[in-house]
Structures are given as structure tokens and as C-alpha cells.
Amino acid sequence: MIEVQHLNKSFKGKPAVQDVSFCVGAGEIVGYLGPNGAGKSTTIKVLTGLLVPDSGLVSVGGLVPWRERRRHVARLGAVFGQRTTLWWDLPVRESLELLQHVYRVPRAKFTQNLKTFTDLLELGPFLNTPARSLSLGQRMRADLAAALLHDPELLFLDEPTVGLDVVAKERIREFVRHINQQRGVTVLLTTHDLGDVERLARRVMIIDSGTLLYDGDLPALQARYGSARELVVDFEAAPVNAHLPGLELLEHSGPRARYAFTGPAAKPIACVTALAPVRDVTVREPDIEATIRRIYEGGLLADNRVT
Template identity: 80%
Template structure:
């Protein structure tokens, strides 16, 4: 669906005062290459200023790169923009495609005409999205009167009315409560599984990545530093897994050979371990009677934070899946 080869984009940044100014060249994207297959959901991660937005703007045809090649669905975005934009959808958390003073239903109807969606297909998509996203209670409400969660659900419907092959999601759950976030994530999973929509997801909410993407790409200073599975990222750069054990009685000695004891509070003990859980569980249950135990996986947010702060991916280019 997406092919990017040696993409390069530089901006000129003007600095200085009224009488004397200098021009500095900022490389937003440097020699960036990756591919996204049809039907994938890929998390595209990086700190602010890493080059994510520049990449998305090139992929949508809003920017022309200085060098490299880009194909999206076989088209070069900025050369065949009319056909290209007809095949993609986009939802940006801080912007809306709805008309501010119109009821949601009227905005969706206007978009039907913009994208030339046949009336029967429009009605079917509107029915399906109204059910999946629970749009019914606010279809007749002006966009300006919607809550943030309602607006995001309406924007998702608007982005998908014309059956795009590719969906760009930029911070789709920013500012939403837990229930609203899960509703949107479930909808994205549905349109990916049932309609085969390819999704490129940029977000700072790593809960979105954990629940939606099996593959992540991490970019920083305009370069792709990691491209691979989320599990591989955790295994390579994440902290250890944890085994939380509730013993029948508070142990006199909670140490277990081969496990790192992190904490003991009454009958509960926490151990760190790596690899499969079967061995550590067997060791703990053999040491003393156990009431309950839980395996905690490494926190993806903590993993990515360690990567950014510690530069753990420097030199790891090309070592993903």
C-alpha cells in the first residue's frame, strides 16, 4: 500500500532580528525508507519534531519531497493528487472535517457529494457507522455543540464514508476518557478486519498502539530507527516481566533462586524475570503455598520513554523485523 524509498525533506528556518537574519536548513526527514502492506495497522512513533508530520504530509500529497520516491497504492501522491485523495481518509485529533454550524448528518451528506459516493452506498455506510459508533443521539447536533468524544466519532465516520483503502490516524483518542477511547479503538479494529482498511497510526497514547498495532516504526531526527514487531521491541528494549504472587501466609523468606525479588508487602511479593513464565511460576509455587499469581508484561510507554531518553536505538537501524 505504501512504499517510501530514501525520502528526504528539508525546510529553511529564518532566524535573527529586524536588521540581520540568517537562514538555517532543517532536515525534517533524512533518507527514510519503509513499506506498509495492504491491511496492516502500523504505529508510527516518535517524539515531537521527529519527522512524523512531515512524512504524513508527503504521503497525503500536501508536501513535495526534496528527494526520494513515494508510492501510495501505486500513485505518487503529489503528482496524481485528485485520484490519490479519493482513496484515503484522515482523522487528525485537533482538527475536524465537519462543518462547524451544520448538524453532523448534513456534514456527512455534503461529504457524500464531495467524494461522489453513490446514494445506496452512502446509506449503507451511514447505517453501519451510526450503529458501530453510536452516532444516533447526535446526528442532528451541530458540530460546535459536540463533545470531543462525539466529534471524534463523527470525524471517523466522515473519513470512511467513501470507502478509502488507507486511513491516516493522528492522535485519534487525544483528550478522551477511557470509554470513548475503547469505542474508537474497537471501531478501528473492525474496519481493518472487516473492510481491509490499511491504517497508519501516529499517537502519543501508547495504549492505542498496544491495542491496535502489531508493528511499530520509530522515527527520530528524521531517520527510521526501528521497524518491527511490538513484542520484539518489548523483548529487546523493555524492562523485565513481573510475577506478582500472593502467598497463603506472609513468607519468612521470599527469595526464590533465579528470580529477582523486587518487593514484599505482607503476603504479596513481586519478582522480575525474563523469558517464559512457566519456569518462574513453578519455582514460586514449589517454594510455598500460593493463593494467586499474575504475570505483568512490560509497559510499552516506559519502554519507548527509555528508548528516547537513553538513545537505546542509536545504531539499531535495520535491526527490526
């Protein structure tokens, strides 16, 4: 779906994207991560046809975005958390009907998609409400419907859950997962909310200072750069000595103890159950947000440039 080879783009002589290469297959959901100013927005603007690169090859669905822009934009959707594609003073329904004509969506297809999205995103209560009167969560749901009315093959999501409460975030994530699985829509996701990434994407790309530093499996990234896993043990009674060889004792208070460990959990669990009778055991996985923060702050991927 997306092929990028040796992409370069500078502004006033300052590189924004440097020699970036990657491919995204049809039907993938890929998280595109990086701190502010890393080059994410520049990459997305090139992929959508808004910017022309200084050099490199870019193909999206077989088209060069900035050369065949009319055909290109007809096959993609975009949702930007800080902006809306809805007409501010029009009811949501009328904005969607205008977009039907913009994208020349057949009436039957429009009616079918509107019904499907109304059900999945619970648009019914505010379809006749002007966009300016919507809550942030309502507007994001309406923007998602607007981006997908014309059945695009590719969806760009930029901070789709920014500012939303937990329930609204989960509704958005469930919808994105649905259209990916049921309609095969390819999704490129840029976000600072790593809950979005954990819930939606198995593959991530990390860019910093315009350079692509990582492209691969999210669990593998956590395993390599994440902190240790934790074993939380509730003993039947407080052990006299909770220390165990091969496990780092993080905390011991009464019958509860916390241990740090790496690798499979089977051996550490066997160790604690052999120490004393156990009432409950919980394995806590490394936090992805902490992992990404460690990567940025420690420059852990500085020598891992993707070519």
C-alpha cells in the same frame, strides 16, 4: 499499499526526514511513533500529497501522491485529533451529506455506510447536532464516519483518541479494528497514546530526528528494550524468607511478594510454588509506555538506523 524509498525533506536547510524507507502492506495497521519534531507529520504530509519531498520515491496504492493528487485523495481518509473535517455550524448529518457530494459517493452506498457507522459509532443521538455543540468524543466519532464514507483503502489516524475518556477511547479503537478486519482498510497510526498502539498495531515504526530507527514487531521491541517482567505471588501464608535464586525480589509484604524476571514464566512460577503454598500468581508484562520512554531518553536505538 505504501512504498517509501530514501525519502528526504528539509525546511530552510534543516532536515526533517532523512533517508527514510519502509513499506506497508494492504490491510496492515502500523503504529508510526516518535517524539514531537521527530518527522512523523512531515512523512504523513508527503504521503497525503500535501508536501513534495526533496528526493526519494513514494508510491501509495500505485500513485505518486503529489503528482496524482485528485485520484490519490479520493482513495484515502484522514482523521486528525486536533482538527475536524465537519462544517462547524452544520448538523453532523448535513456535513456528511456534503461530503457525499464532494467524494461523489453513490446514494445507495452513502445510505448503507451512514447506517453502518451510525450503529457502530452510536451517532444517532447527535446526527442533527451542529459540530460546534459536540463533545470531543462525539466529534471524533463523527470525524471517523466522515473519513470513511467514501470507502477509502487507506486511513491516516493522527492522535485519534487525544483528550478522550477511557470509554470513548475504547469505542474508537473497536471501530478502527472493525473497519480494518471487515473492510481491509490499511491504517497508519500516529499517536502519543501507546494504549492505541497496544490495542491496534502489532507492527511499529519509530522515527527520531528525521531518521527511522526501528521497523518491526511490537512484542519483539518490548522483549528487547523493555524492563523485566514481574511475578506477583500471593502465598497462603507469609514465607519466612521470600528470596529465590534467579529471581529479583522487588517487594515482600506479608503473604504477597513481587519478583522481577526475564524469559518464560514457567520456571519462575515453579520456583515460587516450590517455596510455599500459593493462593494466586499473576504475570505482569512490561509497560509499553515505559519501554518507549526508555528508548527515547536513553538513545537505545541510536545505532539501529533502518535503511
